[in-house]
Amino acid sequence: MNSKLACGKTILTGNKAAAYGFALAELDVFGGYPITPSTEITEEMATLASRKIISTTYRNTDSELASMALGIGVATAGGRYGTATSSQGLALMFELLHWATTAELPLVVVNTNRSLGAPWSIHPDQTDSLLFRDLFMPQIYCASVQETLDMVLWAYRMAEDPRVNLPVLVCLDGFMLSHTAETVIIPTQESVRKFLPEKRFCKDFMLPEFDDKKIVNLQCPYNWKEHSRRKRALVLAMQSAYSAIPEIAGDWFNIFRGNYDNGFLRISGDPNAKIAAISMGAIVGTIEEAFADKPVKVIGIRFFRPFPAKELRNAIGNASKIIVIDRSILPNGHGVIADELRLAGGACGYNGADIHSFVGGFGGQNFSEENFLNMLSAILSEIGPFKKTYWMGDAQ
Amino acid sequence: MKPKDIAIQPFLDSRHGLCPGCGSAIAMAHIQSIVSQPLPSGKIKKIRSMVIPASCWSIGSGFDGVSFVGTNLTNTPFIAGATVGEGIGIMSQRQGLAEKEITIVWAGDGASFDIGLGLLSGAAIRNADILYVINDNQTYGNTGAQESGATPEGAKTQTSPLGKEIAQKDILEIMMAHKIPYYASIVLSVTTLDDFYAKVRRAADQSGFRCLHLLSVCPPGWKCDAAKTPDLAELAVQTRAFPLVEVIDGRLCLTKPKREKPIEEFLKHQKRFDAIIDSPEALHKFQKQIDNNWNYLLRLEEITK
Structure with missing residues (x-):
């Protein structure tokens, strides 16, 4: 799997680097829908998947809403999912993004920051992703192209941490980073596997495996006590995400020698x-x-x-x-x-x-x-x- | 395998929250029983999950994590059912279980004709590996019977107190336009039982995007007697208000009722149609629309042969 993916020192734009992050994360499914300035992430994933350089199932969805719905389905069935968007696309996802966070479904969304209208604009600011600051969703902001690639991998580590189990948002500034080329080191697939192991099965939030006789009713109505318990669990998950950051940074340093201090x-x-x-x-x-x-x-x-x-x-x-x-x-x-x-x-x-x-x-x-x-x-x-x-x- | 050979499994727990006389509750039990039996090809499929976008079934099918329908349930927001189902279906394929598992999306007419139409279109054109059941009671049932795209023209609802003023959407043609491998309209009643069972079995046996358009009698929404559910389902077919079709790879086949009846036989039991029943002119117009649609379907059957 992914043996044909390029590695080593090269020059990439921020968007391409995000796509390489997704590629190295060995996703089950990527849902793609174009929007400036994130489009190249989607294009690169479509290219890598259709040329069988990666084994990810790529789908052209019909909207960002569908991209997120697809992610909810994949994550519910235990798969690793990713998608990329910007601004209006992220805003369109809102209902389902909130659902994915409160359903505790690990997945990763890369947001190439762009002003959220009105007025109509493709220019970068951070009003889009910061609108989502009240979601139970860790948000990472990248300052370089290398960081963009690395943070996509961090995001999966954090999302799938059994103490966390949340969607994670990775942000890179439109054009300033998404379309700027810098020197990047693409890590090898083998080393990434050490950092990001195969997705663990989390029985609380996913459909039981094929042979399991257990029957679940996911996200059905509950009594108020369970609602309170789940709200508290979300707060705890965000606290766990906080304590996971230095651990992730430490593991990253041990495997790749890339120094992000304690991560924050x-x-x-x-x-x-x-x-x-x-x-x-x-x-x-x-x-x-x-x-x-x-x-x-x-x-x-x-x-x-x-x-x-x-x-x-x-x-x-x-x-x-x-x-x-x-x-x-x-x-x-x-x-x-x-x-x-x-x-x-x-x-x-x-x-x-x-x-x-x-x-x-x-x-x-x-x-x-x-x-x-x-x-x-x-x-x-x-x-x-x-x-x-x-x-x-x-x-x- | 005939209907009598398929014992209805106790799929529907008596704690379910559906209304007395709910047509969709009986259909759920029948469809789950049929799907869980060996299929025409000999395959046996386990229901991976029923995917339930917002509908009566969101509150009727379970509580506190317990499923009242005997299989896994995945509840989703109103708009998202088709694509969430697609995601689950892709994972079955990636895990090599596509022949052994089936994902069923059980969505209402509001979720399918209206709010979720865009996502339904996407999943259909991508030939997502799901069995998509449109549980059509011709109204937003869970919110108390408001007008939906599936409400027949002229029918009264809570948001069309004088009767619906616009046309009913034609979901058959919308789905046919997506070139899906299998589409059928089904009704659960005594005289349509063979048709119902055969279509559900064929749909479950295949892979790719299969759509079953199920007419579900809704006593509170239709303002009819809860004891009349099977009779009304049958009358919908006999009066051709709900034609039974099957579309396989673009070829449409119409199941003609053995006994045809005038439309008032179907309408007169439902208070939502009382203004039409009271007006000979409106009734004539309604009958004319039914006839036109039937003749259109006959021609479509001929053309697509």
């Missing part, structure tokens, strides 16, 4: 810096470059769900100013990460550090290193604390 965050710069810049996704790399010789530590959030409040507290340390760069906006005027930090701040004690919230990146607004440097000088010249949100572009 990507941290660079002076650990004692008094300013911490926090963001998520492909722009983390640009921020790192902009602040390379500035007294700023840059923190990229890899796992947005479960939200790494404790890890962020440690990473922020003694910093007295926190810059948050969000590519999303909430009705209360906050960016999503800034909102989460403000929410978690009390319990996590960010040492009273001021949160300077920047939002932008909508409708194709591009961020250069210069934007981030201007932002920094604006903050350094002002005295906090600031409660307001700066719109990128206004601060220049």
Whole structure:
């Protein structure tokens, strides 16, 4: 199986890397439906499957809703499933995505981030996937092409962890990552099998195996006690996902030598810096470059769900100013990460550090290193604390 | 194998929550019994799961994880039944069990004609390996009898209190347009028993996308006597309100009723049609539509021979 799949050092786009992640995960079924900018993941999976380079059953579905329905069926019957989408497609999946999470069905959705309309846009921001932040579904945000491939494999490890059993969402920024080519190392199938063993049978959430005499009624009505039990189990599953992250990162390092620290965050710069810049996704790399010789530590959030409040507290340390760069906006005027930090701040004690919230990146607004440097000088010249949100572009 | 040779298994637990006189409850017990017997080719198939999108069966078929129908049940959201079934069917194929297992999607007319039509179309055109039963009671039964795409024109429902003003969707032609290997309409009654059993056996025996369009008498929705269910099912066929067809690889075959009756014989037992019964003009128009459809099917049978 999959013996013909390329491995070793090569150059891939983010979308192709996501497809290689799926290919190496040896899926039973992939459901494909095109949507910009995720389409190439689907095309690559269709090509790999129809040329028998992988043994996955590929299906062209009739909508993202059907892609998710197919996944519910495959996972219910014990199979490993994946699909890829963006923005409007993810939104269309919502009913069934919620069903899959609460039915505790492990599967993986790759979302190539794109603005969720209206107005109509194919440009990248994170308003699509972050709309799903209240689902019991771990969310991973990738900052590089290599990370995209790796995180698809992490996602299956986490989804199928018997303590977790949830769908996992892997996000990569449209165009900025999906269409950017970088050097990548494709691991060998043998080494991936060590990291991601065959799917375990989980009797609680799947149809019994052929010879089993047991008869189940999956997702039928229950009394309120069972409903409460299941809601609590979902909370527990998310907590288990949190504790699984360092284990997965450790196993990954042992097998592949790829270093993601403890998995939650990507941290660079002076650990004692008094300013911490926090963001998520492909722009983390640009921020790192902009602040390379500035007294700023840059923190990229890899796992947005479960939200790494404790890890962020440690990473922020003694910093007295926190810059948050969000590519999303909430009705209360906050960016999503800034909102989460403000929410978690009390319990996590960010040492009273001021949160300077920047939002932008909508409708194709591009961020250069210069934007981030201007932002920094604006903050350094002002005295906090600031409660307001700066719109990128206004601060220049 | 004749109907008398197939003992009805105790598939339907008496705790089930279907209404008195529910046509679909008896049909469920019969279909499960038929499918679980050796099929015409000699194959024996185990029901992998019945897939139940939102319908009366979502609340009627079990509780607290217990199945009242004797087989595994997979409940799904309203829209998703066909494709969830397809996913289960693909896994049977990948596990080498496609000849030994059968996945049955048991979906209502709302789930099939309306909300789930898109996904049904996708699963049908991909020739998903499922037996898809349209459990058609011509109304949204579980919510208390509202108008669906399958409601006959003129019939009263909770959301068409003066009678449905638009046409009934033609699911036969929709499914025929998908070139599926097997389609049949079935009715469970004394005089249609042989037809019912033969079609269910043929459908279960095959692989690929098979669709059984089952007319289910619904006493609360049709506003009829619960004791009249088998009679009304029979009358639907005898009055040609529900023609029995079988379509194999595009060839349509019509089962003609031995005794034909005028449409009012079917309508007069159902209060949902009282406005039609009371109006000779409306009744004439209704009869005309029935005749036109029947003649169309006769021509279709001839053309597709």
